[in-house]
Amino acid sequence: MYHKEKSIQIKNSASALYNNLSVLRIAPRSITYFTVVHANTVSIISASWDGLNYSHRQLQSKEPNVATSTSLIMQAAWCILRSRELLVLTSQKGIQMYEADGSIMVYWHALEAPETPTAQAVFARGIAAVKENYVCVGLSSGGILVFDIPSKGDNIILCEMLEEHKESVTDMASECSGSQECIADMVSADDSGTLCVWKSGEESQLLNKITGFDMGCSSVKLWKGTVVAGYGTGQIRLYEAVTGILHAEVNAHARWIYSLDIAPFSGLLLSAAEDSFVRVWHLALTPESNSMEISHMYNECVTDTQICGAKFCDGDGYAFAVTGYDLGEIIRYTQT
Template identity: 65%
Template structure:
């Protein structure tokens, strides 16, 4: 069971984007960073773990290092690599990478916008994978793989993955400690297609999971298991090695807007436009090796269209939620 804690106020409300919350726990400093998008701004909050002290910062979307207020941000996410942590913003104009506290921009990548193209171009879908890669998706379906040095600004595009034909919605890497899995990255698009990859100097496509006519809005990967949330309100749970469906959950009455996994416990959070947040547990049956899902908790966030939800620690003992047009981050703690 979880109980509601004191909310964190933010300077401007959350935009109606799915996956509109990123959380970075920093245990050694007893701090938690939160990031929520409002139009061309990112509201950043640094909160002490006791919930008593906060500091606020707002990042403005930029184009080539210049402030460009009309460039809407589509996603913001912290990318944790062994050697450094970056805050990555994906927007209509391009991709921005900052030091983890948002103080210094270290890299800018412009999105290609051909003159003949009438449809909007944007970046969306962010994940760190391997020892030094950050992957960012685009509205054309391509995925840019950035090679991140241990320090400095010498960031380069090492590869472009071209398996998707529709706009990328979300990207996730395997967040478990066991990195011996056959694949460690999954990408999702507007059609519902999933691609499973093995990252490395040359990214290898392992499986494609066909769409069934519904957008996959959020995807997570843990210990050889993929959880994918769809516009239908369903969660499909796949085995990474075989790409087979093991569990199908009619989890929500409306569009799923966010999924998250607690890496140390296998807890799965799902939030949707129906104002509900569910907590599940993913595990493998020790005898059959089949993937199973156990429901642990349901929370109704009254009168809130949930657009982001994240665990605040690796165990999943606390989580936070954002809602469309809501100027606060609502927190829950396990009791």
């Protein structure tokens, strides 16, 4: 179903972080951007679709009044809003927002350091673009910051703080099917496996809280009103977002799932884990039972690699890319 393409070399390897790959497709210019996090650096690679041209840019974690920061970056992801695209970086010190190509930093939000040292680390992790103009970012405290993004410029406003999670946020996602009738438009996950389902707006509303089972949920997606969650057990669970009804549970991987992605136009689901396997599944809504079903389509073993990032490169799932811990390349696959 898929075959391996020529890999893209990166200047640094990938750190062992959840969801350590982000992809932005720029169709008018026939290029695709990739980001990979390594320690306190983000590598941005621009690749032309013909495979002939590549360019590299590196961003460092920032701190106020410090020339060079050793603050570890936890995640980098593109947020596609109605009128602009931003590259958002989260670290142990704060949140940075850049123009899509990484050329200009438009916003910096410092995290509040605790007054007394605590055993728990302070960081931001989990990034989602919601509706037309909001970017949501999770925190190690369990809080979620909601930023109102203008159509241009740097007048970004922190407009809300959502406090439902009791553990560190691991990942967040917004509804990616493009359907307007979906009530729930954002889901967040934490280290305990708890999922919070939200309806966003000027004041976000908690629609449902799906209790975890003391195993971290490392990656989460939302598609056609269904929450797709990947866990440390190697399981994938499908929940109806608003009611929390469990539609399906799959023992998908032998080890910790690090990344999930959905191709919204085709319903293909990508899962990648520590067990060196990346798998493609198909999601389909059955009208009779009004429940989401999952079926296995394809798997690929990336030998001797702890996979930490996997993303489709387009909305149909025609191609996908994979990163691995300590691997100095992005491996790409396309449909045959």
